[in-house]
Amino acid sequence: MDNRDRILNAAQKVYAQHGFRGATTRLIAIEAGVNEVTLFRTFGSKAALFEALMQSYAARSPISPLPDNPIDPEREMTDWCASVLRHLRENRALIRTSFGEIEERPEAAVSMCEGPNCAGTILTDYVLRLKSMGVAAIDGDVPTAVAMLMSALFGDAISRDVRPAGFPQPESEAPSKYVRVFMRALGVKPARLRVPMSQSVAGD
């Protein structure tokens, strides 16, 4: 890893902890293990460094897909939610910090939002696919339910550690519980389809 990447990584870490103003070039340089002058020689200015940071972040944010051919909606959505939640949790300091500075520097938060926005679309498309492909019957308010599920993941990721009382489920069980409530709200019922038998067919 060259100096440029080392500085970018350090900047992300320091920024997530201290915000833009608190992320001094000195702190970043120390965290990166390079001389402060190298930072300026590489990026020109602190502002330019953060522009590069946002670009590099947007480029490497992984968004998990949902299967094109749904088979087991509950399991597929639970796995997907767990993966999205994990990603949000890992980046929660960064997300919170960038959201906190929306008023002064909106670009950072907008970069952070590309992922969740995309995830919302993926989930909506998946649910509509469930319906159109006859995998499940659905008759609820899809856009609202999707918005609520995404907000649940987002809220869980960024406020569970601050406000544990609001999240009674343990972290590990949260995705499956959210998905079950979500499916119930949409009236998801397996249509005529062979359900994999290993998972006891639990007709509720």
Added chain:
Amino acid sequence: MDNRDRILNAAQKVYAQHGFRGATTRLIAIEAGVNEVTLFRTFGSKAALFEALMQSYAARSPISPLPDNPIDPEREMTDWCASVLRHLRENRALIRTSFGEIEERPEAAVSMCEGPNCAGTILTDYVLRLKSMGVAAIDGDVPTAVAMLMSALFGDAISRDVRPAGFPQPESEAPSKYVRVFMRALGVKPARLRVPMSQSVAGD
């Protein structure tokens, strides 16, 4: 309004926009219309000013109640959600900023969370009352559904302006849609009870 209150109001406004580091004593004094020295004479230091701020905020955060004797669950919850959402929206800059600085100054965010925490309890109690008083049948996962509804309100308040794509409903209709999804998830069905034919019940 005396100088003390004027400074506190100014500090809240400037802090919400610029964060702790960005809320310089100079900016606050200008916003309050007082001399910077007055600020130090009144509070002693910037840190002490912000301590006072947090206390005064916690003291004056209004939390709407839900009726002790539920009559029309959907309407009561919709009104309540609308009021909670309005409050969160009005304070969204403050909430976002304090959340953004959790890593450095957790107290601020904790103060902000008292309201939502309390609101979650109020809603949970209300739903349990619906059930125990026989106003409605309920058979879903109450804690999870409540967490999701609260996250929906929270997420709507703080990310709608940054990420409009995630909130397809117009602001005015959001509370009623959230509540409808919420009720559906809980399987809320009016129990044997005279349901008001028109809205002219004039109960409250």
Added chain:
DNA sequence: GGCGTAAGCAAGTAACTACTTGCACCATGG
């Protein structure tokens, strides 16, 4: 060996920040 390039180091600059000091002003009230 010579040479260009990337990096470190020490020092400095101008702007800003929290906070202080000293003094003048002014309304109140005994």
Added chain:
DNA sequence: CCATGGTGCAAGTAGTTACTTGCTTACGCC
């Protein structure tokens, strides 16, 4: 009438920040 307390104003202090400059060192390449 004068003391007192709250306020404004001008100036200053010490620390920090982004950014610069000048010099030195080390490494790869011809």
